[in-house]
Amino acid sequence: MHRLNLDHLHAFATVIEHGSFSAAAERLALTQPAVSLQVRQLEKRLGTLLIERVGRRATPTAAGTELLAHAARIDEAVGTALGAVGQHAAGVMGRVRLGTGATACIFLLPPLLRELRRRYPGLELTVTTGNTADIVKAIDENRIDVGLVTLPAAGRSLVVTPVLDDPFVVAAPRGTELPTRLTAAALARQPVLLFEPGGNTRRIVDAWFARAGVTLKPVMSLGSVEAIKALVAAGLGCAVLPQMAVRHEQARGSLVVRPLAPKLQRQLGVVVRRDKRLQRPLAETIRALETLAGTAPAAAP
Template identity: 55%
Template sequence: MQGIRNTLSTFEKNLNLDQLATFGLVIETGSFSAAADRLGLSQPAVSLQVRQLERRLAVRLIERVGKRARATPAGAELLRHVPQIEAAVENAIDAVADHARGVTGRVRLGTGATACLYFLPAVLRQLREAFPALSVVVSTGNTDEYVRKVEDNSIDLALVTLPAAGRSLSVIPVCDDEFVAIGRADLAPLKARVTPADLATLPLVLFEPAANTRKLVDRWFAAEGLQPQPVMELGSVEAMKEMVAAGLGYGLVPGMSMAGRGAHPALKASRLAPRMHRTLAVVIRRDKPLNKALRTVLEAIVAAGKKPGRR
């Protein structure tokens, strides 16, 4: 056991990656001369690298069988670990590359107003702190509008409410956001769990008809054979909340708009039965080159959707 520890210690302290690559190439080509030709080195230089590696590991790695160089049992065992060693080195280089060179550039991101208010601020703050030279330009609109903009490459990616489809698009689900019903807490508060029938006869403040979120609401009612009769149709979830807080009706809004910093002191939220939810997803062109800046933003959005509290 002590001998194994000594060998591992020597390996960790003295392993030369060039020597390891040369050794692997000798075994792959079957000869020192072929490996030398491939590397653009002299045969003695290749032989020296292998001998130095063998001395460092205190074990013979190559033997000749006829005219072909083959790995000894120890050499075969080492070769088994070469892919993992190379991958670990590449991962380490990638991990520190951002700190060495920084992430720079501009990413154009389209999204809905609710995600812009309640999902993206923490993501954008994290990106700004980690990568000051990275610029994320955000604009808001509805899903159909931003799907078209992604397709024609006028923006780089979009965070939208599904469904979103297109032959040229890659759709990456980020998180589920459950809808809640809201009402003014001191005016005929809603039950803890409400149904379409409970809401159908009430004055409703809903999203405008073009929004995917409104289409989800209409389908929720239609499944029970009902059709909502809104007294207001608005494009802003904050405007909806303020109208409900003024006692002008009841609303159906994404849950993220009532959580954390979105909580409103005058409003009470109730869950829905059956459950209604929307899926937020990133939409990007399949052929879009993922440069460092774009990949960083995409990974940050997807990671934020996996945090506790997100479905």
Template identity: 50%
Template sequence: MHSIKNNLASTINFEQLRTFALVLESGGFSAAAERLGLTQPAVSVQVKQLERRLGVRLIERVGRRIGPTPAGADLMAELPQVEAALANAINAATFHSAGVAGRVRLGTGGTGCLYLLPPVLRDLRARHPLLNIIVSTDNTGRLIRRVEDNTLDAALVTLPVASRALAVTPILRDDFVALCQRGSRRWPAEVTAHELGALPLVKFAAGASARDIADDWMRRCGRASPPVMEFDSVEAIKAMVAAGLGVAILPKMAVTGRGHSAELDLRPLEPPLHRTLALVTRNDKPVSKGLRQVIDAVVAAGKETEAAAAAGDAPSGRPAA
């Protein structure tokens, strides 16, 4: 029986599996055909061939809609592992190729995407023009799940990371700072939660790791304060503060160096607050030459950014008038 199953698996056409999955994901044979650039009969034939090879019906029509049979549902549940295994096998083989090429899927939060990655990606493109780096932005929780599912090769996230499936490389300690419109307030050298809690706060939208960290700090200091405005974009928050519509707590990386704005005054927090950014990959992920180049470049950029901040190279804002 074991040999029969092995023979069956070895003759399954991966394109048929992909077509079967796309029919269910897109809601019909015609929609799948359009996405694949095939005719609807050609898609139907691929699914029927797969059903005939497996000896079981995979798709059924329920009313006006189609859905998986119990066998089809079980097959769909296993397909992510099949795709991950194939991607790992390809990565393992291409690791031995002469040049750095292929595709690397990198995830990051919005702040890292705006203020850490641009020079990294520019340098990688100059050195490895055949390397295709696809960058996705999301919050830390979803990025971790996508690395675990192997839909991302690596991700830049905020610690802590509890997953045992992931290798974690801390790359950057990023302090948080308070900011206001330049000249609008007489702030002390360090700003407390008590002072911030009495002011209109512009915050990240709920679910962002930076929002959670800042809110936890405010609560620990006894000043939970609702926002007057919420944004997904750090640049939108900076623009609102620069317009005098509120104050904010942001990662220092977002408002110094590349993110520096002459319209903002910055202050350290008291007690101090920071986050640690880390690069995560799956423990069992074969590291291709392309992925190795990306990992090394991101880690180096994080260390350089941290060293520059520690040395005081980045502007920190002058006292308000």
């Protein structure tokens, strides 16, 4: 029986995935000679050439193509074995790649992530922020393990679980005289700052104005909720923001916060690939995200 070195096999697969030894070395945090040596040792073990250069790109030979098909199954089998053994461990160890929007990352997730790290010190969490489309694409391509995104998020390969309704409110500079609730027509008479176009959050707000027959031209569009709040506080206008982003300012009275009429809210959901192996680190992270269902903010007074 051939005893394959899993590191050598992984190096080979990474070279093919990235198209070059240098790119594979960067991905594996190794030197290029180290990656080349691992591939040569694998070829020596198997007695055949696995990689050839076509132009500037490294491509698999016929034997390499055969090995790639088996490498995926070997990796899955190893992952399953490690996951099964991990169930007997006292804690959770491993990496989970989480994708979410910037607003949720700043105002919703810190307590949840802190609690996860407290309970499972061996858990390595990496967080990527972006809009729903980018996060869903990364999940579909297995570059991110799980996402918490603004819905809708659709895909035949995805499981989408709604977890939280987040109302929108109007935030205005301190001292601004506003009605108890703001309609689209009333808000259109104010200078308004909005999120930049392209994301689900902006589309939700634009659709709310459109349903009221109001065409709004914002005085400014920005990609950062913190930048929007700073400009509102400086007196540049009002903003339509998720309520979770202004809870502290509302409590301190540093911004005037009013609900919208009719009510407007977005829905956040957990997204994961349908075929994703839910090893314990990922399963615990998903379970924690799903507890957000009980943390919906109260409506603005």
